[in-house]
Amino acid sequence: xxxxxxxxxxxxxxxxxxxxxxxxxxxxxxxxxxxxxxxxxxxxxxxxxxxxxxxxxxxxxxxxxxxxxxxxxxxxxxxxxxxxxxxxxxxxxxxxxxxxxxxxxxxxxxxxxxxxxxxxxxxxxxxxxxxxxxxxxxxxxxxxxxxxxxxxxxxxxxxxxxxxxxxxxxxxxxxxxxxxxxxxxxxxxxxxxxxxxxxxxxxxxxxxxxxxxxxxxxxxxxxxxxxxxxxxxxxxxxxxxxxxxxxxxxxxxxxxxxxxxxxxxxxxxxxxxxxxxxxxxxxxxxxxxxxxxxxxxxxxxxxxxxxxxxxxxxxxxxxxxxxxxxxxxxxxxxxxxxxxxxxxxxxxxxxxxxxxxxxxxxxxxxxxxxxxxxxxxxxxxxxxxxxxxxxxxxxxxxxxxxxxxxxxxxxxxxxxxxxxxxxxxxxxxxxxxxxxxxxxxxxxxxxxxxxxxxxxxxxxxxxxxxxxxxxxxxxxxxxxxxxxxxxxxxxx
RNA sequence: GCCAAGGUGGCAGAGUCCGGCCUAACGCAGCGGCCUGCAGAGCCGCCCACCGCCGGUUCAAAUCCGGCCCUUGGCUCCA
Numbered sequence: 001x002x003x004x005x006x007x008x009x010x011x012x013x014x015x016x017x018x019x020x021x022x023x024x025x026x027x028x029x030x031x032x033x034x035x036x037x038x039x040x041x042x043x044x045x046x047x048x049x050x051x052x053x054x055x056x057x058x059x060x061x062x063x064x065x066x067x068x069x070x071x072x073x074x075x076x077x078x079x080x081x082x083x084x085x086x087x088x089x090x091x092x093x094x095x096x097x098x099x100x101x102x103x104x105x106x107x108x109x110x111x112x113x114x115x116x117x118x119x120x121x122x123x124x125x126x127x128x129x130x131x132x133x134x135x136x137x138x139x140x141x142x143x144x145x146x147x148x149x150x151x152x153x154x155x156x157x158x159x160x161x162x163x164x165x166x167x168x169x170x171x172x173x174x175x176x177x178x179x180x181x182x183x184x185x186x187x188x189x190x191x192x193x194x195x196x197x198x199x200x201x202x203x204x205x206x207x208x209x210x211x212x213x214x215x216x217x218x219x220x221x222x223x224x225x226x227x228x229x230x231x232x233x234x235x236x237x238x239x240x241x242x243x244x245x246x247x248x249x250x251x252x253x254x255x256x257x258x259x260x261x262x263x264x265x266x267x268x269x270x271x272x273x274x275x276x277x278x279x280x281x282x283x284x285x286x287x288x289x290x291x292x293x294x295x296x297x298x299x300x301x302x303x304x305x306x307x308x309x310x311x312x313x314x315x316x317x318x319x320x321x322x323x324x325x326x327x328x329x330x331x332x333x334x335x336x337x338x339x340x341x342x343x344x345x346x347x348x349x350x351x352x353x354x355x356x357x358x359x360x361x362x363x364x365x366x367x368x369x370x371x372x373x374x375x376x377x378x379x380x381x382x383x384x385x386x387x388x389x390x391x392x393x394x395x396x397x398x399x400x401x402x403x404x405x406x407x408x409x410x411x412x413x414x415x416x417x418x419x420x421x422x423x424x425x426x427x428x429x430x431x432x433x434x435x436x437x438x439x440x441x442x443x444x445x446x447x448x449x450x451x452x453x454x455x456x457x458x459x460x461x462x463x464x465x466x467x468x469x470x471x472x473x474x475x476x477x478x479x480x481x482x483x484x485x486x487x488x489x490x491x492x
Numbered sequence: 493g494c495c496a497a498g499g500u501g502g503c504a505g506a507g508u509c510c511g512g513c514c515u516a517a518c519g520c521a522g523c524g525g526c527c528u529g530c531a532g533a534g535c536c537g538c539c540c541a542c543c544g545c546c547g548g549u550u551c552a553a554a555u556c557c558g559g560c561c562c563u564u565g566g567c568u569c570c571a
Contacts, residue, residue, distance in 0.1 A: 028571090029571075034569095037571090044571040156495060156496070158495050159494085163494090165493095165494085247565095248571080249571070251566065252566055276496095278564095285565095286571095288569095320497085322505085323505095327504080330520080331519070335520075341533070387507085387518080390506075393519070394518075397518095400533095401535070404535050459529080467530090475532095480533090482534095483532080489533090
């Protein structure tokens with residue numbers, strides 16, 4: 001069984017073959033450090049994280065690079081509100097981004113390059129493009145000449161002549177063609193752009209915030225938007241990437257331009273597989289920072305927990321848009337409860353069984369095998385996390401049936417089921433089964449158990465009214481009590 | 493207008509590239525039963541879709557072909 005992926009470049013699902021048989025070089029277009037990360041970003045993060053985890057599961061050494069765009073007018077627009085200067089603002093949001101990533105249980109990426117630390121590489125790349133005739137200087141700015149790259153438009157499947165028609169010929173008189181894009185921008189920041197981004201929500205900020213500029217062969221200036229990803233990915237992963245991932249909203253112009261400038265400069269394919277994550281929709285429009293219709297990762301994790309959120313994200317496939325709503329997340333919370341409960345119950349049963357038991361449940365073992373095979377097949381089919389999740393649900397059902405209908409447990413069967421949960425649900429989908437208990441949790445557990453002892457005394461005495469009141473009071477504190485044959489259990 | 497991705501049950505969302513096992517998965521919600529002092533969880537079962545519309549190909553189509561309608565994304569900063 002081999003991995004197949006949907007490649008935006010070809011429009012087809014292809015067998016995945018990395019350049020190096022043991023390694024996968026993956027680049028993901030990261031965030032601009034000017035706003036708090038929201039669930040839309042988290043959706044892509046989680047999917048890329050799962051892709052990377054699956055590739056590791058398949059045995060590849062994954063080099064996963066995700067950049068921070070810390071040079072941008074939007075950041076300058078935040079100066080005075082979120083920091084004293086551009087770098088300060090960027091640091092502020094990078095800290096929040098990293099916190100959010102940790103909170104979502106994302107695996108750490110190998111390299112997290114920043115634009116501000118790669119200006120020399122950017123200048124080198126621009127110089128190469130100028131020297132080879134693919135770019136030209138104009139009033140201290142440098143533009144990529146799209147007519148010099150025959151394949152321009154191949155990713156977004158657009159005709160250059162048509163793109164040219166869309167451009168505003170008056171917008172930049174210094175460009176040769178309307179579709180040419182800036183590699184290097186002369187002078188300081190674009191004050192119009194800053195005012196646009198500032199909107200009306202930044203009272204009290206300086207009237208004319210300064211943006212940092214860098215020395216270049218064309219004078220003082222700032223890098224263009226698209227060039228950074230080419231320069232940084234090449235710096236860390238070489239001229240040809242195996243996989244380039246990003247949001248579907250970046251296909252044009254950003255990714256198209258990355259291909260043009262990179263391939264024009266190196267003569268090599270920039271990325272062999274282009275994967276695009278679809279977006280969240282709220283009330284039939286995408287969730288985005290600029291529309292203001294977002295929920296921050298911080299708030300969502302606090303309210304629903306990382307596991308329910310991750311489950312919500314992977315309950316759609318990465319390349320299909322997904323509807324965001326409170327109801328949809330509530331469903332994910334319920335699903336997560338079901339999965340984690342099945343796991344917890346299986347582990348508890350396993351702990352109670354003698355490892356030398358002769359009990360064998362063929363149904364359970366067969367169901368576990370089937371779930372494993374289904375999960376593998378689903379992930380290999382263009383990372384179909386939705387199908388994978390259903391395989392995990394099937395496993396949960398099989399374990400529940402075993403626990404509910406057998407009076408003697410199959411040790412090996414249970415152990416295999418639990419291990420499958422840990423491998424596929426934990427290692428691959430990134431759920432934290434079993435939970436973790438810190439000092440406060442331990443104290444809370446002791447207290448809950450104390451209350452439960454009192455409740456058992458009441459129940460034994462037939463004082464159900466008092467017993468139920470204790471249970472209700474615990475429920476009000478988010479402690480769910482459940483009575484079982486072997487005594488009460490609870491979940492925090 | 494052009495490019496791209498979609499339109500599947502109350503909701504959500506797979507399956508469509510490689511037509512038949514899809515009278516449509518896994519779930520959530522709802523209903524009934526088992527279990528239980530009760531509740532919850534779990535288990536068993538049920539309810540709800542002829543897969544946007546029209547036409548075509550085929551022994552056979554949600555899946556292929558043609559046309560149309562609608563939604564979203566991109567063409568300006570954006571995961």
